[in-house]
Amino acid sequence: MAEIHRASTTAPVNIAVIKYWGKRDPKLNLPTNSSLSVTLSQSDLRTHTTASCSPAYPSSDTLLLNGSSQDVTGARTQACFRELRALRKSIEDADSSAPKLSSYPLKIVSENNFPTAAGLASSAAGFAALVRAIANLYELPASPTELSRIARQGSGSACRSLFGGYVGWEQGAAADGSDSVAFQVAPASHWPDMRALILVASAAKKDVSSTSGMQTTVATSSLFASRAAETVPRRMKEMQNAVQDKDFEAFGKVTMMDSNSFHATCLDTYPPIFYLNDTSRAAIKVVEAINTAAGKIIAAYTFDAGPNAVIYYLEENEKKVAGLFKAALGEKDGWAGQRGDAVEANGDAL
Ligand code: PMV
Secondary structure (H helix, E strand, C coil): CCEEEEEEEECCEEEEECCCHHHHHHCCEECCCCEEEECCCCCEEEEEEEEEEECCCCCCCCEEECCCCEECHHHHHHHHHHHHHHHHHHHHHCCCCCCHHHHCCCCEEEEEEECCCCCCCHHHHHHHHHHHHHHHHCCCCCCCCHEEEHHHHHHHHHHHHHHEEEEEECCCCCCCCCCEEEEEEHHHHHHHEEEEEEEEEHHHHHHHHHHHHHHHHHHHHHHHHHHHHHHHHHHHHHHHHHHCCCCCHHHHHHHHHHHHHHHHHHHHCCCCCCCCCHHCCCCCCCHHHHHHHHHCCCCEEEEECCCCCEEEEEHHHHHHHHHHHHHHHHHCCCCCCCCCCCEEECCCCC
């Protein structure tokens, strides 16, 4: 029987509280601004991926996602394969007894346990898991930082899913992207009582992909330039301080303002991009009502490139936030899965 080499891994979803929106280099996925996210618990939203390779496999690489065959010829996936193969090749060149895995076709099998491409950061978990699984298969000694540089080329936000806890992505300055990598702001254990309520307003695939949306925003929005040059750099500092100080009010305020700013640049794009819908706006109103009733910010909404809401809150406010949300929205039309799920925002470092 022909040899088959195999390795599996899981990677969690991350949800940004300072959004990545805009590429200064679309080929290398180099962003126009730094960003920051919270990695969710692997037991909740994650991609499970098995990578295998064998000289007996048909000659081309394959990728199966949730049972359906995906195109691997795109530049992003190819960039990840190429970088990982090059690292493996250097091991093989240095040690002639190492099996020549880099020359074998790859077979990747991935499963998401959440809706794909519905603004739930599926590509983030997907590329992080793909890169990590192949790195394990090739027995690469690569650090999460190095893997984040590779995963970034698959999908920008994927670089942040290589770390658990509170994670930044430094936009970097180098033209080759060598310094555009993720870093851990704080481990999950630093602020373990953070929770995320995911409200699935629509599980449908988003109509404007993040890649095409970003490029149109960069090209046409006049709000965008000040967001990238001034607003985000200031908020990156405020957010890192909020995490260090475990200051939920500051964390929540910056999270909501940054989501608003990102969706404002979408609306300011020509033609405009509408990711939020009436259901999303109802969620914003509920968060405002919760915070008004509490007399301070105890809940914070954020929306990616889709209508689904992610509500951050601390465990001590579970009843006031998740409980009230479920009561308020349980009866409302438009919430697929009716209630949404509360998940722990405390993925461990991979
Ligand atoms: O990684 P991409 O290309 O799917 O872009 C993700 C963009 C947002 O989710 C909207 C923001 C972010 O920082 O995750």
